[in-house]
Amino acid sequence: MEQQLDFLVDKVVAELQKKLSELGEKAPAQAVEQAVEKVVEASMQPGAQPSVEVNGAAAFQSDVSEEPERTAQIPNPQWKEGLDELLTSTPARIGVWRTGVRPLTKTMLQLRRDHAAAVDAVYGEVRQEVLDQFSLFTVETQYDNTENYLKRPDMGRILTDEGVRLLQERCQKKPQVQIVVSDGLSASAVDANLKDVLPSLLDSLKSYGLSCGTPFFVKGGRVASMDHIGEVLEPEVLVMLIGERPGLVTAHSMSAYMCYRPRKGMVESERTVISNIHRQGTSPVEAGAHIGTILSKMLEQKASGVKLVL
Amino acid sequence: MDEQWIQSVGIDVGTSTTKMIVSRLRLGRMSSTFSLPRYQIVERQLLYASEVHSTPLIGFDEIDAEGIGAILQEEYRKAQISLSSIKSGAVIITGETASKKNAQHIVHLLAERSGDFVVATAGADLEGVLAGKGAGAEKRSQTIQGTIVNVDIGGGTANAAYFQRGRAIATVTFHVGGRLIRLDQQDMVTYVSPNIQAWLSAKGLRITVGQRISLAEISEVARQMACSMLDYLTGKERQISGLLVVGPQLRGDFPVEELTVSGGVGKLMEGAPVRSMADVSRYGDFGPLLGYVLQQEREKGTYAVNWLDPEQTVRATVIGAGMQSTEISGSTVHIKPELLPIKNIPILKLELTQEQLANPAQLHQEVAAIYQLGERLFDKTTGIPFALAISGIGYCSYALLQTISQELSDQYRHYFAESQTMVVICETDMAKALGQALALRCKGAPEIICIDQVRVEYGDYIDLGEPISGTIIPVVVKTLAFDEKA
Numbered sequence: 008m009e010q011q012l013d014f015l016v017d018k019v020v021a022e023l024q025k026k027l028s029e030l031g032e033k034a035p036a037q038a039v040e041q042a043v044e045k046v047v048e049a050s051m052q053p054g055a056q057p058s059v060e061v062n063g064a065a066a067f068q069s070d071v072s073e074e075p076e077r078t079a080q081i082p083n084p085q086w087k088e089g090l091d092e093l094l095t096s097t098p099a100r101i102g103v104w105r106t107g108v109r110p111l112t113k114t115m116l117q118l119r120r121d122h123a124a125a126v127d128a129v130y131g132e133v134r135q136e137v138l139d140q141f142s143l144f145t146v147e148t149q150y151d152n153t154e155n156y157l158k159r160p161d162m163g164r165i166l167t168d169e170g171v172r173l174l175q176e177r178c179q180k181k182p183q184v185q186i187v188v189s190d191g192l193s194a195s196a197v198d199a200n201l202k203d204v205l206p207s208l209l210d211s212l213k214s215y216g217l218s219c220g221t222p223f224f225v226k227g228g229r230v231a232s233m234d235h236i237g238e239v240l241e242p243e244v245l246v247m248l249i250g251e252r253p254g255l256v257t258a259h260s261m262s263a264y265m266c267y268r269p270r271k272g273m274v275e276s277e278r279t280v281i282s283n284i285h286r287q288g289t290s291p292v293e294a295g296a297h298i299g300t301i302l303s304k305m306l307e308q309k310a311s312g313v314k315l316v317l
Numbered sequence: 318m319d320e321q322w323i324q325s326v327g328i329d330v331g332t333s334t335t336k337m338i339v340s341r342l343r344l345g346r347m348s349s350t351f352s353l354p355r356y357q358i359v360e361r362q363l364l365y366a367s368e369v370h371s372t373p374l375i376g377f378d379e380i381d382a383e384g385i386g387a388i389l390q391e392e393y394r395k396a397q398i399s400l401s402s403i404k405s406g407a408v409i410i411t412g413e414t415a416s417k418k419n420a421q422h423i424v425h426l427l428a429e430r431s432g433d434f435v436v437a438t439a440g441a442d443l444e445g446v447l448a449g450k451g452a453g454a455e456k457r458s459q460t461i462q463g464t465i466v467n468v469d470i471g472g473g474t475a476n477a478a479y480f481q482r483g484r485a486i487a488t489v490t491f492h493v494g495g496r497l498i499r500l501d502q503q504d505m506v507t508y509v510s511p512n513i514q515a516w517l518s519a520k521g522l523r524i525t526v527g528q529r530i531s532l533a534e535i536s537e538v539a540r541q542m543a544c545s546m547l548d549y550l551t552g553k554e555r556q557i558s559g560l561l562v563v564g565p566q567l568r569g570d571f572p573v574e575e576l577t578v579s580g581g582v583g584k585l586m587e588g589a590p591v592r593s594m595a596d597v598s599r600y601g602d603f604g605p606l607l608g609y610v611l612q613q614e615r616e617k618g619t620y621a622v623n624w625l626d627p628e629q630t631v632r633a634t635v636i637g638a639g640m641q642s643t644e645i646s647g648s649t650v651h652i653k654p655e656l657l658p659i660k661n662i663p664i665l666k667l668e669l670t671q672e673q674l675a676n677p678a679q680l681h682q683e684v685a686a687i688y689q690l691g692e693r694l695f696d697k698t699t700g701i702p703f704a705l706a707i708s709g710i711g712y713c714s715y716a717l718l719q720t721i722s723q724e725l726s727d728q729y730r731h732y733f734a735e736s737q738t739m740v741v742i743c744e745t746d747m748a749k750a751l752g753q754a755l756a757l758r759c760k761g762a763p764e765i766i767c768i769d770q771v772r773v774e775y776g777d778y779i780d781l782g783e784p785i786s787g788t789i790i791p792v793v794v795k796t797l798a799f800d801e802k803a
Contacts, residue, residue: 088462088482089462092482203715207715210753210757211753214756280351289352289353290712292713292714292718292747293746293749295750296749297353297749300649300749
């Protein structure tokens, strides 16, 4: 009873916030229009770069492409092999050299490129063909828009009424394993890794003989939207593959959050996570296979998070 | 499970001495709780070191298995450990002993009698590397820029291993050892190893059995032998000194910065000066003198290398065998616990290029070529013909994983239809995914064992131990090079 009440209060607050932001939207919208005009003006000038859209599209493509090889910028290092050893030991920006007291232009451009990729990852959208490949349908949370999503994590934890209706209509109830995919803070993480993690996970479930419900995609999701989904579908275990907060090392990192019998009022310590899933981090196919193992252990032990013995 | 100790034993049966140690290895989780589990051996402790026993022989060239068995039984009792508590370790038959008549038989016998997962091994390369690890040269190499070479000089052979930045980069073995020339109390030469005859005549040195020898004469032989070995190791001269080399010569120059000498002769370097024939022949051979002339070379500083004291001398090899031979596989693997442990599986290497990976037809051909090689090299068996070691994959997408596993499993079932278990070793962290993909295709015929993050070379053998806490597999990579000629 108390949980249901909490749930209602959250929903009402989220709804009110949405109304408020709609009222206040007029002013910022004008600012955006002005900014766009400036960009258009700039591109009209002779010698300027062609249209903004083309650049945007190119950047989007390169999201998933390979990182350029890292080399140190130090001219004539005293001990090159040692420097190479250090470079392979960390993704941090070391051995970048300097010009005067400042970084090289190359280093600055690299940093800004990586920062831009991180921003793109937050503001980007998961490509529809990636979702179609695995026949994932989309439900939304009450996040409304990306700005609001960033300011109001609580709204990303609750599905819209339409979303709940879709789940009830299209998903198998009380499945053994429920797989959920969400953009979270990095849409490009889903673009880059889903095609490797998800099929490997499905194979793993198959080899453990576990049955899987109807997977779907949550737009504007936060990790704890697992709880709401848990209330609606009542799976035995749930795994959410969600884009991580992008950093300057990679913008395409994905996490898998798993829990046993997700429900309203779960605490964070009841969730198990495998993070840092990307090309240069935890291998996506290996992660997929290992998630299956963790889920099967959760079912065996009827526990997750700190209570789960791995 | 965050940490666990396993007990490991090392047994070294050398030309002149036999020793044994007991150690324990601590396995610790190296990855955070948010990552895939990854365990490593984080600490190695020596618990017990036996005395140095003379190797019991029957006649001249046969090892007394019962004698060694008795020594070990006594040492196990003294060390107060039971066979069942030993989870890993190695028996190594070293030096000229490996070519003695019954070496192969003995080493397997000992492995069976010394604990569940104690492996049998022989071969000069591995011996040199283990001695270098035991002597601390590998550890030292991680702290310096240049190359360090450790040479372990025993009774019959000297095994040298070059280390750079924590990796063994080359090994070479010499016919240099304390027992190659033997003397009695009357200064009479009783034995000269036939292995050094070519070198002796090239150097114009004369020493024959039955000859009464003076201190000056035998000192000259010892000095020349020590210098030839040092010439070779430092690359100063390799024509004549190369005559002392056992097996393959070194390929390429390795500029050496630091040098350590371990083994029985390394220990004798610390001894008192050898001033009389009585000092020379106190063990019935010229070992003490060999140690003494090496010490003199060190003091004279003729060679442009920095001589360091090794961490271990006479026990370097046994400590290497007991404490450094065990590795841990990656912790996300595909195994069937009931099939483990498995021992003495030869390695077959599949080295893939990006081009082959991008082109299914080329990949198909490459896999076929390797399997055909495996068919020729190894006997047909219902067990495990070989372990396939795959390298060169780099980043593996799901699509690529499917292509690779399809090729590997289809062709394996074609070429090795009778084999009931397939063993695959990957270089990068992908064993669970690959093992799962193979198992889904093979459905138990054959069963799949797939591990990763173990570096193996063609010609190696591998032993896989029983899993500790479910998924941590102790692995020993070794050579089994018994000299068949002798």
